[in-house]
Amino acid sequence: DTGVSQNPRHKITKRGQNVTFRCDPISEHNRLYWYRQTLGQGPEFLTYFQNEAQLEKSRLLSDRFSAERPKGSFSTLEIQRTEQGDSAMYLCASSLVGGGPDMYNEQFFGPGTRLTVL
Amino acid sequence: AQSVTQLDSHVSVSEGTPVLLRCNYSSSYSPSLFWYVQHPNKGLQLLLKYTSAATLVKGINGFEAEFKKSETSFHLTKPSAHMSDAAEYFCVRNAGKSTFGDGTTLTVKP
Numbered sequence: 001d002t003g004v005s006q007n008p009r010h011k012i013t014k015r016g017q018n019v020t021f022r023c024d025p026i027s028e029h030n031r032l033y034w035y036r037q038t039l040g041q042g043p044e045f046l047t048y049f050q051n052e053a054q055l056e057k058s059r060l061l062s063d064r065f066s067a068e069r070p071k072g073s074f075s076t077l078e079i080q081r082t083e084q085g086d087s088a089m090y091l092c093a094s095s096l097v098g099g100g101p102d103m104y105n106e107q108f109f110g111p112g113t114r115l116t117v118l
Numbered sequence: 119a120q121s122v123t124q125l126d127s128h129v130s131v132s133e134g135t136p137v138l139l140r141c142n143y144s145s146s147y148s149p150s151l152f153w154y155v156q157h158p159n160k161g162l163q164l165l166l167k168y169t170s171a172a173t174l175v176k177g178i179n180g181f182e183a184e185f186k187k188s189e190t191s192f193h194l195t196k197p198s199a200h201m202s203d204a205a206e207y208f209c210v211r212n213a214g215k216s217t218f219g220d221g222t223t224l225t226v227k228p
Contacts, residue, residue, distance in 0.1 A: 004161065040220070043218045045216060108161075108164075109154075109162040111159070
């Protein structure tokens, strides 16, 4: 399967613990995005990378959230000192940005990681 | 802020009847607009996209959407619903730092 993969698919943790999620994009894609989706809502943009550079992180929900893409391939999203309000689905997407405007480029989404904070 | 509004949180149709899922966008420079579908436990899948080349856009699985600038709308339609169309549908503005609508749950009754 050459689609976007995310691990783990489910994570249950206790409040105050740190969690890390991994996203493996489609191999030739240079852009990688993280979203959060809560029940009954559409996905909410968090941050994105072009290769290994994080181009925007102002939408990360707090300083407890951080993301990396160290070699321009897979990415990790870490949440420190989790809170119950962090419970959500975390989605990763990738796209190939080339000669056309970025606003037209289709994103390919992974199945998501569902986080439950007890 | 740029946004999209999905006018119905739930739509229920009978199998074989037409589907209409409504989306309005906030007016600004000409946007790119997308419709994605999300089946339970599966990733979001692109149905179609508008990129200003043509106002009537055809997508996968018989879906199409028409961009109407005068109405700031991008409604999704399908002539005949199938049971497998039951899912959550999202209208999305722009690629990249995308703005999603809140979604419309489509139920298809036998």
